[in-house]
Amino acid sequence: MIKAVAPATGSVQIRADVLHIGYPKAASTFVIKFLEKHPEATVDQFQLSSLLQSNECTPTVIEKPCPAKIHISKDENVAESICVIGEWKNWQRYLYIPGSWDQVKRDVVVDPGEAASRLHKVHPDAKVFLVIREQVDWLQSAYKFVMSQLPPTKRSFADYCTTPSGIVFLKGGHFDQTISAYVDVFGSRRVRALRFEDIVGAPKKFAGELCDFLEISERPIPPKRENESHAQIARIQRFFPFIEQLPKGVKMALKPYAERLIPGSRRTIFSAHDIRMLRSFYTVSNQRTEKLISQLSK
Secondary structure, three states: OOOEOOOOOOOEEEOOOEEEOOOOOOOHHHHHHHHHOOOOEEEEEOOHHHHOOOOOOOOEEEOOOOOOOEEEEEOHHHHHOEEEOOOHHHHHHHOOOOOOHHHHOOOEEEOHHHHHHHHHHHOOOOEEEEEEOOHHHHHHHHHHHHHHHOOOOOOOHHHHHOOHHHHHHHHHOOHHHHHHHHHHHHOHHHEEEEEOOHHHHOHHHHHHHHHHHHOOOOOOOOOOOOOOOOHHHHHHHHHOHHHHHOOHHHHHHHHHHHHHOOOOOOOOOOOHHHHHHHHHHOHHHHHHHHHHHHHHOO
């Protein structure tokens, strides 16, 4: 039986045993599909963000659908730590416009500690887990994913880094800051960070760590990832943005010709300079992240 335990003055939240907070483009779809099929788990998606989009409403909390099962609430956008203090619509309006941070800075704060506190008010007894991904690979995937949202003449990675979305992702790549914020609020025994790379490189390890933390029986994870962006498609979108406006049949016919005109590997669209810059940028953060993960795994 579904039972409301708070006044219906805001969003609806299902009482969760576990919060899967992200990161975006780090196999969140893959992980949640695995958990949806697990007989000892139930899931909901994209409810947690509402707790970050308003500081005023009180959510209605309802009981989980199956009392005997572990309920996971998944919303990978939470790890971006975007907490609204003004107009959410204004943030959405300027999200992919280069150089527009000044247009949104009064509407949001990007603060993992604030995000963790808002979630804790509604889900104080929940566990929290997130999946982190090596930053060069992760940012490239995010960049490819949003490529078509950028202005046609402003599609370089440098352009993306000046958009509100790019600024948030660059900050979010300091994984130690996000992990530490949730440890401070929820406690070290209730927080776990897993590695995206283990899904392919060490799938048994990934499944074992995930299921042990969730307190469900271990099951093998499927071999295929979900929703991964394609580097060559993104490259075409960057160099030939007009292709997006063509009918689907014409678009598919032109793509092979467009690919021949585009230099570079089919697997990467970052320059060697971009890669060196990003790895240097996150060196200290990654050292701290390694220590945190080691401590949380004990």
